Amino acid sequence: xMIDERLQELAGLYVLGVLxxxxxxxxxxxxxxxxxxxxxxxxxxxxxxAVAGSAPVxxxxxxxxxxxxxxxxxxxxxxxPDRPIAAVLWWWRALTAGLAVACVFLLVSDRQLRQTVxxxxxxxxxxxxxxxxxxxxxxxxxxxxxALRESNRLANLRITMLNSLIADAPRTVAVTxxxxxxxxxxxxxxxxxxxPADRDYELWVMDEHKVPVAAGVFHMDxxxxxxxxxxxxxxxxxxxxxxxxxxxxxxxxxxxIKNLIxxxx
Amino acid sequence: MNLAACIAFSPxxxxxxxxxxLAMSLATIRVNxxxxxxxxxxxxxxxxxxxxxxxxxxxxxxxxxxxxxTRLYSVAQRILNDAIEAQDVVQDAFVQIWEKAASFDPRLxxxxxxxxxxxxxxxxxxxxxxxxxxxxxxxxxxxxALITEVAASAHESLHGQEKAGLIRSxxxxxxxxxxxxxxxAFFSGLTQxxxxxxxxxxxxxxxARIRRGLLKLRDQLEGVL
Numbered sequence: 001x002m003i004d005e006r007l008q009e010l011a012g013l014y015v016l017g018v019l020x021x022x023x024x025x026x027x028x029x030x031x032x033x034x035x036x037x038x039x040x041x042x043x044x045x046x047x048x049x050a051v052a053g054s055a056p057v058x059x060x061x062x063x064x065x066x067x068x069x070x071x072x073x074x075x076x077x078x079x080x081p082d083r084p085i086a087a088v089l090w091w092w093r094a095l096t097a098g099l100a101v102a103c104v105f106l107l108v109s110d111r112q113l114r115q116t117v118x119x120x121x122x123x124x125x126x127x128x129x130x131x132x133x134x135x136x137x138x139x140x141x142x143x144x145x146x147a148l149r150e151s152n153r154l155a156n157l158r159i160t161m162l163n164s165l166i167a168d169a170p171r172t173v174a175v176t177x178x179x180x181x182x183x184x185x186x187x188x189x190x191x192x193x194x195x196p197a198d199r200d201y202e203l204w205v206m207d208e209h210k211v212p213v214a215a216g217v218f219h220m221d222x223x224x225x226x227x228x229x230x231x232x233x234x235x236x237x238x239x240x241x242x243x244x245x246x247x248x249x250x251x252x253x254x255x256x257i258k259n260l261i262x263x264x265x
Numbered sequence: 266m267n268l269a270a271c272i273a274f275s276p277x278x279x280x281x282x283x284x285x286x287l288a289m290s291l292a293t294i295r296v297n298x299x300x301x302x303x304x305x306x307x308x309x310x311x312x313x314x315x316x317x318x319x320x321x322x323x324x325x326x327x328x329x330x331x332x333x334x335t336r337l338y339s340v341a342q343r344i345l346n347d348a349i350e351a352q353d354v355v356q357d358a359f360v361q362i363w364e365k366a367a368s369f370d371p372r373l374x375x376x377x378x379x380x381x382x383x384x385x386x387x388x389x390x391x392x393x394x395x396x397x398x399x400x401x402x403x404x405x406x407x408x409x410a411l412i413t414e415v416a417a418s419a420h421e422s423l424h425g426q427e428k429a430g431l432i433r434s435x436x437x438x439x440x441x442x443x444x445x446x447x448x449x450a451f452f453s454g455l456t457q458x459x460x461x462x463x464x465x466x467x468x469x470x471x472x473a474r475i476r477r478g479l480l481k482l483r484d485q486l487e488g489v490l
Contacts, residue, residue: 009472012479016450017386018457038372045378047482050432051451052381053336055343060334064352069327071356072363 003040011037015044016051156181160242162189162262169193174262176203176242184231185239187218189262194220195246201261202251205232206240217251241265311376319367326363333377334359337384344388344452354387389454435485443478446471 003011010027013019019027031037162174174189187203195201200217207213215230232239243263245255311332317325337358341351362380373379436444442464449460461468 005476008480009476012475013450013457013472015382015479016447016475017382017389018450018455018460020456042374043483044479045374046486047479048451049378049381050436050482050486051447052340052385053429053432054436054448055339055452057335058339058342058348058351060338060352060355064338064355065327065330065334068330068356068359069323071360072323072326 003037007037008040011041011044015041015048158239160264162242162244162264165260165263169261172262174244176264178239180238183235183237184229185215187215187228187230187242188225189218189220189244190225192220192224192226192261194222198249200247200249200251202245202247202255203228203230204243204245204255205230205236206242207232207234207236208238208240210240212243212255214251214253217247308375308377312371315366315369315376318363319369326359329362329376330359333380337380340381340384341388344385344454345391350391351388354384354391358384358387385451392454432486435482438485439478439481443474443481446474447478447482450475 007027007030010019010023010030014024014027014031031041156179158178158180160176160178162176164170164172166172169192171191172189173191174187176185176187178185185205192201200219202217203215204212205215213232213234213236215232216228218226218228220226241264243255244261245257246259246261247256311329314325314329314332318329334355338351338355341354342348345351345354358380361383369376369379439447446460446464449455449463450457453460453463455463457468457471461471464471466474
């Protein structure tokens with residue numbers, strides 16, 4: 001491809017430094033795209049150098065050289081082509097050696113860490129076994145304590161049977177369960193005849209001096225069975241006999257002997 | 266490249282002292298091939314120095330300065346017509362060479378071309394900054410006519426007297442209108458339109474003159490630079 005006259009003109013202005021504006025942009029685009037145009041431009045360089053060299057000789061003053069050399073940086077280590085490669089190789093080797101040392105260190109650390117973890121797992125297993133055995137022992141002790149408590153509780157209880165004292169109610173039966181520690185009791189009676197609404201049965205507890213102490217009034221329900229928790233109206237450490245009388249509604253302070261219904265031995 | 270014109274304008278052979286016959290015989294003399302080899306070696310030397318300068322070699326920088334400072338200072342002085350400003354421009358240019366040599370792209374041309382355009386552009390920038398362009402442009406017309414009368418040019422600092430004479434003769438052989446347009450473009454800092462106005466010629470004519478002049482110079486300098 002030939003370089004046309006217009007491009008040749010632009011090339012001439014370009015190498016002389018007077019091309020500007022849109023023409024400069026257009027020419028630089030063409031220059032980027034065409035190797036032939038670049039070669040043409042390069043061929044004009046000697047002509048421009050010839051024009052520049054036509055200037056009358058003017059010798060720069062000697063101090064200019066010294067001034068310029070003083071302006072540039074102090075001499076540094078020369079970076080000839082083989083030097084950077086050697087430096088890069090040195091750094092590469094140093095980096096490789098450093099990585100190798102780091103790898104060995106990490107391997108040793110990893111091994112030690114694994115050993116520590118295994119030992120701790122073993123200790124944990126032993127502790128779990130110990131905890132399990134302790135739990136079993138604790139359960140056994142709990143059972144033992146419960147058994148002891150039960151034995152102790154039974155030891156504190158007194159069961160007393162009350163017998164019927166009236167001829168027309170031979171099947172009537174009653175029981176008191178007295179807790180020495182709590183100083184109260186439970187009364188259960190069966191097959192006792194119901195009373196009129198203005199009458200109550202009243203439970204009595206004999207104290208250490210065989211004085212009767214009121215322990216509560218009760219009615220018989222339709223099933224013929226009555227259960228009642230009771231506590232004597234005054235403190236009794238060791239109760240004697242238990243008995244039941246028929247009294248007026250709400251009970252009385254002292255039992256009516258002629259109306260005695262049930263009594264323990 | 267013939268030597269007739271060169272000798273005609275050489276200080277050894279003052280103008281008007283050479284006969285037409287001698288000029289005709291000298292026209293058949295060709296440039297020694299050894300000179301061409303030397304030119305290639307010089308170009309290679311500049312590239313080598315640039316490579317070393319890029320590697321921060323002060324000795325190479327000093328050698329490059331010694332090879333080109335006079336030519337570059339002459340260009341700056343020619344454009345600026347002021348010694349102090351020319352020194353400033355040359356100093357700026359060499360500092361830039363020191364800083365940019367490592368990134369120099371050979372596709373831009375030879376280092377000698379790059380540095381001369383660097384100094385030229387810095388000088389033109391100074392002219393434009395100081396608003397002295399019109400004044401200098403007026404002077405440029407008169408000075409360009411004096412070039413052929415100058416006994417020595419900046420080429421001698423780099424190429425020696427013989428080759429400088431060849432280059433100068435190539436310039437002298439250019440038609441005056443072409444040489445004038447080229448020199449105004451390079452040294453004055455005028456735009457194309459301003460050159461057109463300065464020379465009272467259409468812009469197309471100026472472009473054509475510059476193109477033809479540069480092509481002729483290129484052809485005449487083939488093997489010399």
